[in-house]
Amino acid sequence: MSRAAQPTKPSSDPSTGSVWTRPQRSRREQPALSRDQIVAEAIALLDADGIEALSMRKLGTRLNAGATSLYTHVSNKDELIELVVDQVYGEIEVPKVASRAEWRAAALECGNNARSVILGHPWIASVLGEMGMSYLGPNMLRLTEDMLELFESGGFDLVQGGMALKTIWSYILGIAATEAAWMTSLARSGQSEDEWLAGMASIAEQAIAPYPRMRRLHAEQTAGAVDETRRSNFDVGLGFILDGLEAQRRQ
Incomplete structure (x- = not known):
C-alpha cells in the first residue's frame, strides 16, 4: 500500500480545543481526584459566586488539590466550562x-x-x-x-x-x-x-x-x-x- 493510501487514525489534535476531542487517560494514569469531583465543585462555585469567581487556582484551593491534579482532566478553563455546561444539560x-x-x-x-x-x-x-x-x-x-x-x-x-x-x-x-x-x-x-x-x-x-x-x-x-x-x-x-x-x- 502506498504511503498516501494508508488509513488515517481519528484526529486527537489538541488544537481543536475541546475536552471531548482529547484522548482520555487510561484508568492506571488517573489521579486520586476525579473529573466528577472537579465538575461538581466547579458548579458549586459557579452557583455560589458566579462566573467571575471561576479560576483553576481557586477551584484547586476548594478541592485542596494542586494544579497538576486539575490539568490531568482539563487543559484550561474553556474545557472546564464544556464539562460543567454538559453536566447542567444532564439535569434537563x-x-x-x-x-x-x-x-x-x-x-x-x-x-x-x-x-x-x-x-x-x-x-x-x-x-x-x-x-x-x-x-x-x-x-x-x-x-x-x-x-x-x-x-x-x-x-x-x-x-x-x-x-x-x-x-x-x-x-x-x-x-x-x-x-x-x-x-x-x-x-x-x-x-x-x-x-x-x-x-x-x-x-x-x-x-x-x-x-x-x-x-x-x-x-x-x-x-x-x-x-x-x-x-x-x-x-x-x-x-x-x-x-x-x-x-x-x-x-
Whole structure:
C-alpha cells in the first residue's frame, strides 16, 4: 500500500480545543481526584459566586488539590466550562410520550424543564458564547436524542424534528438566558425583584407616558406576580412556536 493510501487514525489534535476531542487517560494514569469531583465543585462555585469567581487556582484551593491534579482532566478553563455546561444539560428531563396526542404537552413540559435548569444555574448565560464543542458532550447528545424522539412521537420525520428541535432550543436559550442574566444582575443589586420593580415603577411610567400601546401593555403585564408573569409569557411564546410547527407538519 502506498504511503498516501494508508488509513488515517481519528484526529486527537489538541488544537481543536475541546475536552471531548482529547484522548482520555487510561484508568492506571488517573489521579486520586476525579473529573466528577472537579465538575461538581466547579458548579458549586459557579452557583455560589458566579462566573467571575471561576479560576483553576481557586477551584484547586476548594478541592485542596494542586494544579497538576486539575490539568490531568482539563487543559484550561474553556474545557472546564464544556464539562460543567454538559453536566447542567444532564439535569434537563425530556418526558416520554405514549401517543401522538401527548407530544405537545410533553414539548411544553420539556421547555419548562430546560428553563428551570438554566435559571437554577444563572451563570450559564455568561458562557453561552464560550461553550466550544459542548454539543459533543454525552449529556447534550442524550438530550438531543431524547428531543428528536419526542418530535418523532408527534409525527415529525427526522429532518422536520431536527429543525423543530433547533427552533425550540433557540427560543428556550434566548428567553432563559435573558432571564438568568437579569436574575444575576438583580442578585448583585441586593434587591428582590419586587423591590427593584417598585423602585423603577414611577420612572418607567414617566418614560412610556407618550406611548399609549406601551402604557396599556405595561399595565396588563404588571397586574400579576412577576415570576408568574415570566413563566406565563414563556409558555405563551413556546405555544406559538408549537402551533407553527404543527401547521408545518400538517403541510
